[in-house]
Amino acid sequence: MIPIMLIVGSFSWMMLNKNYQEVPETSRLYITIGAVVVSGVISYFLFPNEEKE
DSSP states (O other): OHHHHHHHHHHHHHHHHHHOTTSOHHHHHHHHHHHHHHHHHHHHHHSOSSOOO
């Protein structure tokens, strides 16, 4: 879960800085944090740690 969150965060920050310079930096930071949280929640439910019997 953590590696996915790091990959999504770094990729979204890179894409926002490259393509959307007109967006304020604080908004880009909030968008990146939101993407990291959403990807973490999705990966938590898609890749559970414990196998159910």
